[in-house]
Amino acid sequence: MKAKDYNGNIKVYSQVPKTYNNIINFHLLSDSELESHGFYDVNTPSYNSNTQELGAIEWDANNTRFTYPVSDKTWSETLAEMKSSKIANLKAIYNSKLATTDWYVVREAEGGTALPSDIATERGNLRTECATKEGEINSKTTKAEVADYTLPYLD
Numbered sequence: 370m371k372a373k374d375y376n377g378n379i380k381v382y383s384q385v386p387k388t389y390n391n392i393i394n395f396h397l398l399s400d401s402e403l404e405s406h407g408f409y410d411v412n413t414p415s416y417n418s419n420t421q422e423l424g425a426i427e428w429d430a431n432n433t434r435f436t437y438p439v440s441d442k443t444w445s446e447t448l449a450e451m452k453s454s455k456i457a458n459l460k461a462i463y464n465s466k467l468a469t470t471d472w473y474v475v476r477e478a479e480g481g482t483a484l485p486s487d488i489a490t491e492r493g494n495l496r497t498e499c500a501t502k503e504g505e506i507n508s509k510t511t512k513a514e515v516a517d518y519t520l521p522y523l524d
Contacts, residue, residue, distance in 0.1 A: 370401065370411040372426060372435040379426050379435060381411055404433075412436040420513040444512050451515040455506050459520055463499040466523045467492060495523075 372381045385408060389435040400410070412432070416423065416439045424438040444451060469489050477484045502521065509515045 370413075371408040372411045373409070374428060379428070381426060382408070382433075388454075393509055394470065410434045414439055417517065419517045429505055441513065444516070444518070447511075448510075448512055452506055452509065453524045455515055455518060455520070456503050459499060459502055459506065462520060463495055466495055 370381060370383055371385050372379050385396040385398075385403060387394065387396050389406065389455075395406075398406075401411075411426070411436050412429070413423075414437060420440050420442055422442050422460075424440055426435050426437050429436045446454070454504075470492060473484050473488050476482055506515065506518055509518060
C-alpha cells in the first residue's frame with residue numbers, strides 16, 4: 370500500500386496507479402522511483418482494536434513513510450457500567466446454552482420424568498463456569514481490561 374500527500378490531503382492507494390502524470394506502467398516503477406513522485410509506503414501498525422484505535426494517516430518523517438497513529442480508546446461508561454454490560458452479555462450466552470436443556474427441567478417440575486444426571490451435571494457446570502467468568506470480569510480494575518475481556522463462544 371502506498372500513499373501520497375497532495376498539499377496536506379493524504380491519499381492512500383491500495384494499488385499504485387497504472388498510469389500517473391502520463392507515465393504508462395507507473396505501477397511497475399521501483400520504490401525509489403515511486404518515492405521520487407511522492408508515493409511512499411504506508412505502515413499500518415498492529416494494535417488492539419478492543420482498547421486502541423487508529424487515528425488519521427500522517428507523514429512519519431523519521432521513517433520516511435506514512436503511518437496511522439495509535440491511541441488508547443476512551444469510554445463514556447463508568448467502569449461499573451462496563452462490567453455490568455459485559456456480565457449481561459456473558460449471562461445471555463450461558464442462558465442461551467442452558468435454554469437447550471430447559472425442557473428437561475420443566476418436564477421434571479410438572480411431575481414428569483426426572484432430570485437426567487448428565488444433564489443436571491452439564492447445567493451445573495455451565496452455571497459454575499458463568500459464575501467464574503463473572504468473577505473474572507468483576508476483578509478487572511480498568512476499563513481497558515474489561516473491554517479486552519473475551520467472552521466465551523458456546524456452541
